[in-house]
Amino acid sequence: MTAKAETTQVYRVYIKASPEAIWDAITKPEWTERYGYTGLVDFDLRPGGAYKVRPTEAFKKESEANFGGELPEVIIDGEVLEADPPRKLVHTFRMLMDPGMAAEPHTRLTYEIKELDDKVCSLTLTHELEGAPNLASLVRGDQEEYGAGGGHAWVLSELKTLLETGKVFAE
């Protein structure tokens, strides 16, 4: 048993959609603003390329209404390590909205899309979170009752709903 295995989280969801549609829903801001945390992703999809997430205007307004302060322009940052569309994406990830999480080291996310029969794909998300207990708690959905969203399981559930029905529950 290694610390790495213990601090890694693995999620899998089966989606009735093409690998290309799933890839787009993960890597394009016009898709990512429609589910989960609604952050606008900005991927430079090559090894060493930048990964940034910016808040939508609605998210910004809500945040400012709630606590007055201004959100940073980039709320998540990282670096692309591997991009093999539409099969595999590996990038680093650091949350900048909260000082406790911003002080933690970059974590590592791997998305793997596999086409099965029946036009169904599996999407597996592996998040290696060594040294980042605050972020680990957030993405596990532990803080959902405080309004912090349900983490990866919630995001993937919404992603599936959006791709299969064209909308999410909140829309």
Place this chain on the structure above:
Amino acid sequence: MLPRVNDDDAVFKALADPTRRFLLDLLFERDGRTLTELESELEMTRFGVMKHLRVLEESGLVVTQRSGREKLHYLNPVPIRLIHDRWIDKFRERHVSALTELKTKLEES
């Protein structure tokens, strides 16, 4: 066998057994365990534990990953989340949440 897209039956069936719920509790406590590690927590043959793990894997509640020679077992909460979102949220107004509320909460405490 792979889980079907919306196979709630397989999830409920997998959850309807105390040993399998115990295995999920073990992984919730500490994720990424090997068969040997899980087996040591149960009064059961290795074969019995494997059988239960297979049911959990087929339902999607457990996902395995290879790490060198070892097979690590991870708890996958997505199938339960899907049931929650489809069956429970349907009956109440969805609370749209934001990280900002977490920030407020953390700063208050």
